[in-house]
Amino acid sequence: xxxxxxxxxxxxxxxxxxxxxxxxxxxxxxxSLGGERAVANYDEDALTMGVEAALExxxxxxxxxxTPLDGARLQALLFAxxxxxxxxxxxxxxxxxxxxxxxxxxxxxVSGSLRGGLTAVRIARTFLEESSADAVALVVAADRRSAxxxxxxxxxxxxxxxxxxxxxENVLATLEADFAVNTDFPHFWRREADPYVQAGDxxxxxxxxxxxxxxxxxxxxxxxxxxxxxxxxxxxxYAPNPRVxxxxxxxxxxxxxxxxxxxxxxxxxxxxxxxxxxxLMGVLSTAQPGDKLVMAGYGDGAEAILLTATExxxxxxxxxxxxxxxxxxxxxxSYTKYLHFRNVTGESSYDAFSSLALLxxxxxxxxxxxxxxxxxxxxxxxxxxxxxxxxxAKDKMEDIRxxxxxxxxxxxxxYVYLNPTPPGTLAAIDLEGGGRFxxxxxxxxxxxxRIDMEVELGFRKLHDGQGLPNYFWKAKPAIGRE
Amino acid sequence: xxxxxxxxxxxxxxxxxxxxxxxxQSWADLAVEAAFEACADAEMELKEIEAAWVGSYRPWIAGxxxxxxxxxxALGFYYKPITLVSNxxxxxxDALRNACLAVASGMYDIVxxxxxxxxxxxxxxxxxxxxxxxxxxxxxxxxxxxSFFASCAHRYFHEYGIGRETLAKVAVKNHHNGAMNPKAxxxxxxxxxxxxxSPWVAEPLSILDSTANSDxxxxxxxxxxxLARRFRTDYVLIKGMGxxxxxxxxxxxPEFNFLSLKPTQVAAQxxxxxxxxxxxxxxxxxxxxxxxxxxxxxxxxxDLGFADAGEGWKLIEEGVTTLxxxxxxxxxxxxxxxxxxxGASGLRMVYEVVKQLQEKAGSRQVRNAxxxxxxxxxxxxxxxAVAVMARPD
Numbered sequence: 001x002x003x004x005x006x007x008x009x010x011x012x013x014x015x016x017x018x019x020x021x022x023x024x025x026x027x028x029x030x031x032s033l034g035g036e037r038a039v040a041n042y043d044e045d046a047l048t049m050g051v052e053a054a055l056e057x058x059x060x061x062x063x064x065x066x067t068p069l070d071g072a073r074l075q076a077l078l079f080a081x082x083x084x085x086x087x088x089x090x091x092x093x094x095x096x097x098x099x100x101x102x103x104x105x106x107x108x109x110v111s112g113s114l115r116g117g118l119t120a121v122r123i124a125r126t127f128l129e130e131s132s133a134d135a136v137a138l139v140v141a142a143d144r145r146s147a148x149x150x151x152x153x154x155x156x157x158x159x160x161x162x163x164x165x166x167x168x169e170n171v172l173a174t175l176e177a178d179f180a181v182n183t184d185f186p187h188f189w190r191r192e193a194d195p196y197v198q199a200g201d202x203x204x205x206x207x208x209x210x211x212x213x214x215x216x217x218x219x220x221x222x223x224x225x226x227x228x229x230x231x232x233x234x235x236x237x238y239a240p241n242p243r244v245x246x247x248x249x250x251x252x253x254x255x256x257x258x259x260x261x262x263x264x265x266x267x268x269x270x271x272x273x274x275x276x277x278x279x280l281m282g283v284l285s286t287a288q289p290g291d292k293l294v295m296a297g298y299g300d301g302a303e304a305i306l307l308t309a310t311e312x313x314x315x316x317x318x319x320x321x322x323x324x325x326x327x328x329x330x331x332x333x334s335y336t337k338y339l340h341f342r343n344v345t346g347e348s349s350y351d352a353f354s355s356l357a358l359l360x361x362x363x364x365x366x367x368x369x370x371x372x373x374x375x376x377x378x379x380x381x382x383x384x385x386x387x388x389x390x391x392x393a394k395d396k397m398e399d400i401r402x403x404x405x406x407x408x409x410x411x412x413x414x415y416v417y418l419n420p421t422p423p424g425t426l427a428a429i430d431l432e433g434g435g436r437f438x439x440x441x442x443x444x445x446x447x448x449x450r451i452d453m454e455v456e457l458g459f460r461k462l463h464d465g466q467g468l469p470n471y472f473w474k475a476k477p478a479i480g481r482e
Numbered sequence: 483x484x485x486x487x488x489x490x491x492x493x494x495x496x497x498x499x500x501x502x503x504x505x506x507q508s509w510a511d512l513a514v515e516a517a518f519e520a521c522a523d524a525e526m527e528l529k530e531i532e533a534a535w536v537g538s539y540r541p542w543i544a545g546x547x548x549x550x551x552x553x554x555x556a557l558g559f560y561y562k563p564i565t566l567v568s569n570x571x572x573x574x575x576d577a578l579r580n581a582c583l584a585v586a587s588g589m590y591d592i593v594x595x596x597x598x599x600x601x602x603x604x605x606x607x608x609x610x611x612x613x614x615x616x617x618x619x620x621x622x623x624x625x626x627x628x629s630f631f632a633s634c635a636h637r638y639f640h641e642y643g644i645g646r647e648t649l650a651k652v653a654v655k656n657h658h659n660g661a662m663n664p665k666a667x668x669x670x671x672x673x674x675x676x677x678x679x680s681p682w683v684a685e686p687l688s689i690l691d692s693t694a695n696s697d698x699x700x701x702x703x704x705x706x707x708x709l710a711r712r713f714r715t716d717y718v719l720i721k722g723m724g725x726x727x728x729x730x731x732x733x734x735x736p737e738f739n740f741l742s743l744k745p746t747q748v749a750a751q752x753x754x755x756x757x758x759x760x761x762x763x764x765x766x767x768x769x770x771x772x773x774x775x776x777x778x779x780x781x782x783x784x785d786l787g788f789a790d791a792g793e794g795w796k797l798i799e800e801g802v803t804t805l806x807x808x809x810x811x812x813x814x815x816x817x818x819x820x821x822x823x824x825g826a827s828g829l830r831m832v833y834e835v836v837k838q839l840q841e842k843a844g845s846r847q848v849r850n851a852x853x854x855x856x857x858x859x860x861x862x863x864x865x866x867a868v869a870v871m872a873r874p875d
Contacts, residue, residue, distance in 0.1 A: 351615060352614055352615055352619055352623070353615060353616055353617065353619055354619035355619070358618075358619065359619070359620075362620075366620050366621075379736075380736065381734075382734055383621050383731065383734060389729070389735075390737075409637070409740070410633045410634070410636045410637035410640070410740050411633060411636060412628075412629045412632035412633045412635075412636060412684045412685055412686075412687075413682070413684065413685040414624070414626055414628060414629040414632065414683075414684040414685075415681070415682050415683055415684060416610045416613070416626045416628050416629065416683060416684060417610060417613055417614065417624050417625075417626050417629065418607075418610060418611065418613075418614045419624075423682065423684075423685070424624055424629075426624055426625060426629045426633065427633075428633060428733055428740065430736065434736065435736060436733075436734050436735065436736040436738075437734070438622055438625065438733035438734050439622065439623070439624065439625075440623070440624040446685070451636065451637070451640050462619070462620055462623050462624075463614075463619070463623075465619050470619050470620060472620040472623070
C-alpha cells in the first residue's frame with residue numbers, strides 16, 4: 001500500500017417516517033417480521049437522501065476536526081445505489097453539482113449491486129493511493145427499494161443513505177486491507193421493466209448464496225491479514241434479515257452477541273447499498289482506538305474490508321450520527337399512506353411547468369443554494385438578482401451560499417395546493433447569516449408548527465415537470481447536535 | 483409626485499352581472515351583460531364608444547384568446563382599439579385606470595373599461611391547479627394565495643394578540659351586506675360560529691374566511707368630465723387613481739413583515755394626493771377594499787390609512803366599518819360575499835361605489851356618501867390599485 005487511507009468523517013441520513021411492520025402485516029394479511037422500517041417521504045428518492053448524507057458528512061467533518069473541508073480537496077465522488085432516479089444519466093453528477101465538486105474530479109455512479117457501497121470504498125481507496133496527499137474522496141450510498149405489496153421484502157426493506165469521507169489526513173479508522181469474491185448469483189434482482197425487487201427462494205439463496213459467499217469473503221480477508229476472528233472487535237455485515245446474519249456468525253465463528261454490529265434491520269430495515277455503511281457509522285460512534293473492524297457487503301459475490309480505529313476515533317462522537325437519526329422519527333400509521341409515498345396509487349396528473357434550460361441556468365441558485373449579496377447596501381437576496389431591489393445598484397452582487405439552518409418567521413398549513421399528504425405546510429424562514437427562504441416544510445406534524453421554530457433545509461424532489469426530477473429545498477424540523 | 487387627472491374624467495354609466503357559478507353563461511355572455519348595462523345606464527349606444535380596455539386575468543381558461551379580440555367578438559365591436567389588461571386581482575381597476583388616462587390625454591371622449599372573468603369553466607380547483615402547473619418550477623412552489631394570507635394571519639396573531647374570532651367578524655359583516663345584494667354570489671348571513679367551524683383552507687383561514695370562486699363581469703363608461711353632464715347629472719368624478727406594482731417574491735424579502743403590504747400604501751398615497759385627501763378615515767364615506775380573505779381586509783384598513791399599524795382589527799371589533807358605522811366598508815358584500823372573478827372585481831367595486839354615490843344602493847345605502855374608494859390587491863401582495871371617486875356636487 002502506497003499511502004494509508006482511512007475514514008475522516010461520515011454522514012447519516014434516515015428519512016423521518018417509520019412504518020411498524022405490524023401495520024404492514026395487518027394490511028396485507030401477512031405475519032409481522034417485528035420492529036419497524038424507515039420509509040422515505042413521497043418527495044425523497046435515493047438521490048435526495050444521498051445528497052442529505054453527503055452534506056451531513058461534510059458538516060460532520062468540520063465538527064470532528066474543527067476545520068471546514070476545503071472543497072478543492074474533494075477529488076472523487078462515488079454514488080452507490082441500486083435505485084437511481086435515472087436509468088440513463090448519472091445521479092452522482094447531481095450530487096457533484098450540489099456539493100460543488102471540482103469539474104476534473106472522478107465522479108461516477110456505482111450501480112447494480114447491493115455491495116456497491118463497499119465497492120465504491122475500494123475504488124476510492126485505490127484512487128486516493130494514487131492521488132496527492134491532501135486529496136479526499138466522498139463515497140455516498142443510498143437506496144429506496146420497492147418491494148411487491150404483501151411480500152416479505154416489503155417489510156424487510158428500509159430507506160436510507162450514508163456517506164463516508166476518505167482521505168489520508170484526519171483519519172478516524174484506517175482501511176487496512178480488502179478482499180472480494182465475484183460470482184454471478186442472483187439473490188435480489190430487478191429487470192428493466194420490473195417495478196419491484198425480486199428475490200430468489202429464501203432457502204436456496206441463503207444456503208447457496210449469502211452464507212457461503214459471505215463466509216468465503218470474510219475468511220479470505222482474515223487469512224489475507226492473518227487476523228483471527230476472535231480479535232475482531234466488530235463484524236459489520238450486510239444481511240437481508242437478522243436470522244441469517246446469526247447463521248453467518250456461527251458459520252464464520254464469531255460471537256453474534258458481542259462481535260456482531262447492529263445493522264438496524266429491526267429499526268430501519270435493509271437499506272440496500274447503504275446498510276453496511278450505516279452499521280459502520282454506528283460502530284465508529286462508540287469505537288475505541290485500536291479496534292479491528294471487519295465490514296462485509298453482499299451482492300453478486302461479496303466484498304470485505306478490514307479497518308483499524310485510530311487514536312482519533314473518539315472524534316467520531318462529535319459527529320451527528322445514527323443516534324440522532326434513530327431519535328428523530330414520525331410514525332406512519334397508515335399502510336395506505338405508505339403506498340401513496342411509493343406512488344403505488346398513481347401520482348397527480350397535474351404536470352408542473354419546468355424547463356431544462358431554466359434548471360440548467362439556475363443550478364447555482366436552485367441546487368447549490370446561492371443567493372446574491374449587494375456589495376453596495378449589504379442586502380442578501382434569494383432568489384438571485386442583478387439589480388438590487390433595495391438600493392438600485394446594478395451588477396454589484398457577490399455570491400453568497402445560504403445557510404441551511406434558520407427559524408420560522410411565519411407559516412401555514414395549506415389545504416389548497418395539490419399535495420399527496422395534505423395539508424402542505426409552508427413557512428417563511430429567516431436563515432442564519434441572512435436571507436429568507438419561503439417554501440414547503442416536510443416531515444412535520446402540522447400542529448407542531450410554531451413561529452421561531454428551528455428548521456433545516458433538506459434536499460427534495462418537488463415534482464417531475466417536463467419529465468425531469470425537479471430537485472429543490474424544503475424546510476424540515478431541525479435535528480439537534482448533541 | 484407625477485400629475486393627476488385634475489377631475490378631468492368621469493364615469494357616466496356602470497354595469498355588473500350577477501356574480502356566481504354562472505354555468506349557463508360564457509365569457510362573452512358576461513361581457514355582453516356588463517357592457518350593455520353600462521351603456522344603458524349612461525343612456526348611450528355601444529357604438530359611441532371609441533376605445534376599450536378589457537381586464538381579464540386568464541381568458542384562456544375559458545377558451546378565449548389572450549388578446550382584445552374576445553371583447554370585440556362578444557360585443558360585435560370591431561376595428562376599434564381594444565387593449566387587454568392583466569394585473570392579477572388589480573386587473574379591473576387597472577383597466578379603468580388606463581381608460582381614464584386615455585380620456586385625460588384628450589385622445590378619446592368616450593371609452594369603456596370592462597373586467598370579465600370566467601373562472602368556473604376550468605373547474606372549482608383551477609386556481610389551485612395553476613399554483614402547481616404554472617410559474618417557476620421551484621421558487622416559491624407550493625405557495626398559494628390562501629397560504630400567503632394565512633401566513634400573514636399567523637404573524638398578525640403573533641404580533642397583535644388577536645385570534646380567529648376577530649377575523650370571523652369581517653366575514654359576518656360582509657355576508658350581512660351581501661345578503662341584501664341581489665347580484666352577490668353568496669346572499670346569506672353567517673355567524674362567527676359558522677366561520678370557526680368551517681373547514682380549513684389554509685390555517686388559520688377557513689372556507690368562510692375566504693372569497694368565493696365566481697364568474698362575473700363589470701363595466702364602466704368613462705368620459706371627459708366636461709361632457710359627462712350630457713349623459714346625466716349624477717355622474718361620478720374620478721378624483722385619483724394609483725397603481726403600485728412590486729413582486730410576489732416579497733415572501734423571500736428578509737425585511738417583509740407579512741403585516742403590511744406596501745403596494746396598497748403606495749397606490750393609496752398616490753390616489754389620496756391626487757384627490758387632496760389627508761385623513762382618509764375621516765374623509766372617505768364608503769370604501770370597497772380587497773377582502774379575498776378576512777385577514778386581508780384588516781391589513782387593508784391599516785395600509786389604506788383607516789387605522790394605525792396593528793390596530794386595523796379594532797375597526798371590526800368596534801363596528802366602524804359596518805353599514806351604520808363611521809366608515810362603511812364592502813357595502814355590497816365584498817369579495818367575501820359578492821364573489822371574486824379576478825379581472826372583474828375592481829370594476830365591481832366601482833359599480834358599488836358609483837351606486838352608493840348616486841344613492842341607488844337600496845337597502846345597503848350609506849347615508850350622504852360623497853367620497854368613495856375602491857381598492858384591489860393582487861399578487862398576492864405584489865401589486866395594488868386604488869381609485870377615489872366623488873359626486874360632482
